[in-house]
Amino acid sequence: MAKKILMLCGDYGEDYETMVPFQTLLAVGCSVHAVCPDKKAGDYVMTAIHDFEGAQTYSEKPGHRFALNTNFSDVNTANYDALLIPGGRGPEYLRLNARVLSITKEFADAGKPIAAVCHGAQLLAAVPGIIRGKRISAYPACRPEVELAGALFAEIAIDAAVTDGQYVTAPAWPAHPAWLSQFMALLGIKVSH
8 A cells, every 4th residue: 555645845945855755755656745834735835955065054046846736734644654854944934833843743643754854853853852862863053953852963974864763864865865765664665676
C-alpha cells in the first residue's frame, strides 16, 4: 500500500529541499500532499535557492513557484503515515502558526516518521518537548534552537543524515541521498535494482 506523506511548505522554503523530496517520494510510489497555511490546492509557494559560495553563510536567490496539491484546512493527521518538513525560510514563520504546531505534535505523539532538513528543525524545536533527548541535525545556524529544545545537536557532514527514533534529520540539501534513504527506510520503502 502506498505511503501517504504530508509535506508542510512555506513561502521561501528552500527550492531543492521542497522539489527534490516531493518528486523523489512520488517516484517511489508515495502519495505526497503539499500544504501551506491559508492556502489551498492549486495555490503556490515561492521557493528560494540557497547555495554555498564561499561566504560565511549561504547565498539566496529566487527559486520556483511550487504548486500545492492539497488544502491546508483539510489536513487530518490520522490520514497520513509520515510528515516531511523542508528547510529554508519557510519554517521560521510556519512555527508561528498554531495549527502547524499542533499538526507536528500530532505526528510526534503518534510515533509516525518525521523528516526535517536544514531549517526544518526550527519547527521541531518550536513544539515543546517533542525532540527532547533526541539526536537532531539541522543547518548549523539552527544549533542553538535545537539545543534549547533539549535535543542533542548532531554535528555531521553536510551530506550526511541522522535517524533517532521517528526523526530523520539532515543539515542541508547536499544530504538528500542519505536523508531520503533513511526516511524511506523508516517508511519501509525498499528500492531495488
